[in-house]
Amino acid sequence: MIKVLIVEDDPMVAFINKQYLDKIGNIKALGPVTDEEEIIEILEKEKIDLILLDVFLPKKNGIEILKSLRIKKYLVDVIIISAANSSDEIKKAFAYGTVDYLIKPFNYERFEESINKYKLRYEILNKELDIKQGDIDSLYSKHIKGYDVPKGLNKLTLDKIIKILEADYNKMWSVREIAFNLNISNVTVKKYMDYLEEIDKIFVETTYGNVGRPEFKYKLKNSINKN
Known part of the structure; x- marks a missing residue:
């Protein structure tokens, strides 16, 4: 804390x-x-x-x-x-x-x-591991440059989601983890992740649980701030 x-x-x-x-x-x-x-x-x-x-x-x-x-x-x-x-x-x-x-x-x-x-x-x-250049760069990034948020999405919410993803570029984030961090619904987060996938700003990985239900996990592409 x-x-x-x-x-x-x-x-x-x-x-x-x-x-x-x-x-x-x-x-x-x-x-x-x-x-x-x-x-x-x-x-x-x-x-x-x-x-x-x-x-x-x-x-x-x-x-x-x-x-x-x-x-x-x-x-x-x-x-x-x-x-x-x-x-x-x-x-x-x-x-x-x-x-x-x-x-x-x-x-x-x-x-x-x-x-x-x-x-x-x-x-x-405050990481225990060595800090990487990408970590430092994320402190000064403006997130996605030159994008228009489509109707039905909010730029501030999108920026918050991107900040979560930027906290660890190597981590694959689930919708549930992002929703928990931002105190918003899974459905809302999924809409934003679908948008980021559509504009090719994230990697998406699909895994399947015991009941065969797919779970999607995401991480940022390194090019996200290089438009």
Whole structure:
């Protein structure tokens, strides 16, 4: 389970962020806290994977806190969530190692995209086996480029399915496994897999159980991001 520390001085925003994290699932949210001392106190006690960090805080600017954490050798991942939108602040944030920057106000879909992308990063960088180039490439991919989602399918859902497949390029995924990860029906997943098969973006393997009923398993083709 990923541990996320919320650093935010607005109780309502902190509450919304926690609600969003709970909705995404498999995340333990801590906080909120509002200053560097509290952050470090928690980092010394807990293995925090990700900090959601505001910029406008009562005691010290969030960008300066991020800089200070790096100087003190805390390598915890950080996503900035703030109304601060000057190019100087954003450049500094990325220079100090933030993995994403969300400008308030933002919608749930953008928040979910950021957290799911972080989850992929977390899974890849915490592998026990050696990391492959394809794993790193998947962190920066835009998924399928230049495609039109047909009527009846949703691009956001398709992107979520592709992210699942990208989590392990060598794994053959069943419809049931994908449906379980995304909390959607098997029938819905099968529609998207049929579409990906139709546009030649996945390999399909058919196996038969004891009762002779076929089960389909899928994995991405390496060319999926090379259109």
